[in-house]
Amino acid sequence: MTKTALREVKEPKPIAITSPDQQKARLNELKRLFPDLFDGEGNLDEKALRALVSPDGLALNERFRFEWAGKQQSKRYAFTPSRATLVADPTRSVDFESTENLIIEGDNLEVLKLLQATYFERVKCIYIDPPYNTGNDFIYPDDYRETKTAYWKRSGAIKDGVRLTAVTEASGRRHSNWLNMMQSRLLLARQLLRDDGIIFISIDDNEVAHLKLLASDIFGAENFIGQVTVLCNPKGRSQDKYLANCHEFLLIYSKSPLENGAVSVPKSTDEVKKNFPLRDEGGVYRELELRNTHREFGRHNRPNLYYPFYVSSTGKVSLDPKDGDEEIYPNWDDGFEGCWTWGKDRARQDLDKIVARKVSGRWKIFRKAYAAEPGNAPVKKLKSIWSDKKYHTEKGQTEFNRLFEKKEKIFQSPKSVDLIADAIRMATDEESIVMDFFAGSGTTAHAVFQVNAEDGKKRKFILVQVPEITAKDSLASKEGLSTISSLCIERVRLAGQKTREEHPDAEIDTGFRVYRLTDSYFPQNFYTPDPNKTEAENVAALEEHLEASRQHLLFGNEDFDEVVTEIALKNGYGLFYELEKLAAFTSNAVYRLRGNDKAALLCLDATLNEETIEALAQHSDEQLIVSSRALDTTKKWALQAAFKDNLHTA
Incomplete structure (x- = not known):
């Protein structure tokens, strides 16, 4: 090979080994849309940005805004890439090979980052029940000074779960800490939502005012759908200081403006029969x-709505008078001249929906109000106060205890299944993805099972729950459920079993895959130089450290499946990927990786045979992922010449 050819060898594109760098992506998008906001070296010009957002010269600090301690750090941390990964746990899964549902055990902030490559703008509905910040519950102690190390690693051994920190009034930053925790997660959640996606957030009086300001900051005040008051404890809490509290709130936001009636829910058969007693060829x-x-x-x-109808002796309605017809105006019995609800043009267009009835000897004009347009199911708008007993926390507790066949409380105050089920009905369609990243006891999965069983749709769920340790003297711990995440997994298993028993003929996916958050399988430099060693000794120690971390990239190692999962997760192939070993390659193990409408050839062997390189070149129109350790300059040149921009290294 000539020196010229060597100089022309391009470096292959490395695959992603972190979650997407959202901060960089946001800046790149800003640069694409507004290149004039950046100076000649590609840096954001603060003066130009200020001139854009405040062209009249008004000081930015004079505008209305919601601020708290740590807000900007929290926002930056939300978009910092994660180096963690997810590993499958088939032993705790149900129907691992066939299900499309996920339960992920780990810190939800890191998990939300890792899901960006696969689930960006794919989730239709998010329901969360975050900590209410009562001073007794727990807050995730994100540390913005150590962005390279996930808190789940810092705060305790993984096998023992994660120690969380109670934030009391005495801390001085109770509300700020809570808002920082929520902001970073909601920013990432918004990116996972589809354009027509909706988020539901349960909350109580402690933080509802702050949460609404925060959610309007993130989702836009124009996308506020409503604040539902939920009667969850009709007896009230007698231990409350002034009033016996008996309610919680459900804040609802969409990602973008929705059409009128977009969150209406189907009416039940009984409701339709009761409210729509008449029938003709157009329906009930x-x-x-x-x-x-x-x-x-x-x-x-409203003079334009004041005009006559003409009714024949047989009750036929017309807008044009005929001999013998009676003229009917929208007048009241006392002579007050009222008006119709339809204009004359609308009345003429839908005259077949207008009927006349004699009431107390006088003709009155009615319109036919159908339960739904032909071909559509009857729907209704839910009200802003949910007081039905099906929403009571006591009902959620009873259902939970029944699943575990216990009278004692294994888990305190789980949400009612019907509460989340109605949220799902409001926000989802045929095969929607439903997410809950404060999964708790897994009520959201139970609700997905229930709604799918009722309407035959195929919604899927993603649950995320931190492995918070249950108290040693608790019933959950005594039952072998040492973490909240393990309790969640067991509850969803039991709920799936119950759903199948109650709906034996329904085609419902009641399985789930369990994944755990853990360290990346790719080499990372965590080595800290020893000041007592020479530079040469530190360099040697660093090389040894990196070599040890590379070992699990060798084909045949027991970590091969985990490495492939990390590649698939961080490069957009997803967790439900397919891996097909290609029989045509005999000298090396070559696979076809498929997922999310993407495909690539994959070979992680530490060396590549010449025969394999020649055979791979026949697939130059596909993506190829190979181990960087397998490429010397010659092999790199050969593959780069064949695959060009389709060559990627791990």
């Missing part, structure tokens, strides 16, 4: 008076 309907029943509207301020 009820009759509503066409006259506006509010006297503040009438001929005096």
